[in-house]
Amino acid sequence: MPADEKLARPPASSRAGRWSAQSWFALLLAAMAVLLCLSAVAGAVALQHTAEVSNRLVDRISPARVEGERLESSLLDQESGVRGFVLTGKEEFLEPYLEGQVAQLQAAARIRQLNPGRRLRELEELERLAAEWRGRHAEPMIVLTRTEGPDMVTQARTEESKESFDAVRGALDAYNAAWSRQREAARADLTAARVTRDTVFIVIIGALLLAVVAMAVLLRLVVFRPLDRLSAASRRVTGGDFSHHVDTGGPADLAELARDMEAMRGRIVAELEETRRSQRLLAERAEELKRSNTELEQFAYVASHDLQEPLRKVASFTQMLEQRYADQLDDRARQYIAFAVDGAKRMQELINELLTFSRVGRITRDPVTFGLGDVVAAALRNLSAAIEDAGAEVEVGDLPVISGDRSQFVMLWQNLIGNAVKFRHPDRAPVIRIEAWREGPEWCVSVADNGIGIDARFAEKIFIIFQRLHTRDAYPGTGIGLAICRKIVEYHHGRIWLDTDHTGGTRFVVALPAADEPPAGGEPVPVSAGEGESAPAT
Numbered sequence: 001m002p003a004d005e006k007l008a009r010p011p012a013s014s015r016a017g018r019w020s021a022q023s024w025f026a027l028l029l030a031a032m033a034v035l036l037c038l039s040a041v042a043g044a045v046a047l048q049h050t051a052e053v054s055n056r057l058v059d060r061i062s063p064a065r066v067e068g069e070r071l072e073s074s075l076l077d078q079e080s081g082v083r084g085f086v087l088t089g090k091e092e093f094l095e096p097y098l099e100g101q102v103a104q105l106q107a108a109a110r111i112r113q114l115n116p117g118r119r120l121r122e123l124e125e126l127e128r129l130a131a132e133w134r135g136r137h138a139e140p141m142i143v144l145t146r147t148e149g150p151d152m153v154t155q156a157r158t159e160e161s162k163e164s165f166d167a168v169r170g171a172l173d174a175y176n177a178a179w180s181r182q183r184e185a186a187r188a189d190l191t192a193a194r195v196t197r198d199t200v201f202i203v204i205i206g207a208l209l210l211a212v213v214a215m216a217v218l219l220r221l222v223v224f225r226p227l228d229r230l231s232a233a234s235r236r237v238t239g240g241d242f243s244h245h246v247d248t249g250g251p252a253d254l255a256e257l258a259r260d261m262e263a264m265r266g267r268i269v270a271e272l273e274e275t276r277r278s279q280r281l282l283a284e285r286a287e288e289l290k291r292s293n294t295e296l297e298q299f300a301y302v303a304s305h306d307l308q309e310p311l312r313k314v315a316s317f318t319q320m321l322e323q324r325y326a327d328q329l330d331d332r333a334r335q336y337i338a339f340a341v342d343g344a345k346r347m348q349e350l351i352n353e354l355l356t357f358s359r360v361g362r363i364t365r366d367p368v369t370f371g372l373g374d375v376v377a378a379a380l381r382n383l384s385a386a387i388e389d390a391g392a393e394v395e396v397g398d399l400p401v402i403s404g405d406r407s408q409f410v411m412l413w414q415n416l417i418g419n420a421v422k423f424r425h426p427d428r429a430p431v432i433r434i435e436a437w438r439e440g441p442e443w444c445v446s447v448a449d450n451g452i453g454i455d456a457r458f459a460e461k462i463f464i465i466f467q468r469l470h471t472r473d474a475y476p477g478t479g480i481g482l483a484i485c486r487k488i489v490e491y492h493h494g495r496i497w498l499d500t501d502h503t504g505g506t507r508f509v510v511a512l513p514a515a516d517e518p519p520a521g522g523e524p525v526p527v528s529a530g531e532g533e534s535a536p537a538t
Contacts, residue, residue: 031211050197053193061179064114074107075130076100077097079168081094081098082138123175126171137165230257230258237268314340368406372399372401372445380417386421390430393430394432395431400443400515411484415485417447418481431449434446446499446510453503454498492513
């Protein structure tokens, strides 16, 4: 990623950028709660007003109108009772008059109870006119009829009573008409209250629906759309488009997440660029290594031909000199010739060992799976003459199946077994034991002998090229064998070490990756070595 590349950031000045998604949700929930409370209050007020109007109509105005009709009926009963008594003089005709007075009092009291302060003036005027009719006309005619008989009540007196009661009747009609108008007005108020109530609820429902839609749109614009942009940007980045900037805007927490993702994208781009640079460098190193290997191959060719040819000539012509002029050479000259021939041969041997060491890991073959017992058997065949001369006994246990370069493993075991034969104890015949066991994902193979042993101080030194613990006169060799062994084992991703706890000789342990997984029971699979019995020297 270029050094001057800047992470995209949402504008910090927007309100959405100052508030988090949680704050927006809390705000919208609070707004919805306030709207619901206002709607509940408005609905309650509308319902209460409707109930009040309905209660006033049902509980006060309508009963008062009914009591007005009872009041009218009681007054009419009084008038008809007086008229019947005056005409007939019979006392039973006065019962409606007396009962009407009681009913009048009850109706007036009920009206005052239902509507205190309402229509009291009209009621009092009606009661005054009724009392005046009774006092000036009804009661005197009743007394006159009782004392002097019905015939004494004149027509003129009856007409005066009728005119007086007509005034009562007019006041009564006006009173009832007023209550009728008030009842109709209350009914109109009730209808208006119901219309208002229905309108309020319709408005509440519409406001709630509109609020839900507005909140959904607001959430979509403020929260969900930035979240969708963030998801799309993250999918593009995870899909491999590392050049795409992660820029969403929106709430503060989403913007912060976008900044974190942008920073992560920047780190990925930087690490990807670093990886590509490392790959280019690795390719360059591989090309250099390839050239070096080519040069090594050329050097190996030169070493195996151009360097060894002069050595062979030196040895050959020196031996020819010894043969042709044998009778002219003294013992000192023959010794010098022997030194020259031996030096040339040792130089040839050293060159061959160096070539072998350089080829390990450089000249590669496809790995194959093979039984380690067969490889050990091949190494024993190559060493059969040395084993027979030393009178050595080789015991080979069950060995596993491994994967690798078969020829290199033959060289490995040939070096280890050859060292066991070479560095034998002078007082006893060599006994060499080769065993194997499983330790986790590795096979461990040991080569133990009863030879002169190796001091634990030199456990690492012996694997370094050209390192010798003994003089060439005591034990011949080039000092490269164990270095070749370590290189072969490490090339196959294994380990080799000297077992410093072993006594009575030398014990090398080689750990190699198993060619297959162990069975479910956890025990290693027994494998045949091909040389399962003790292999005596031939």
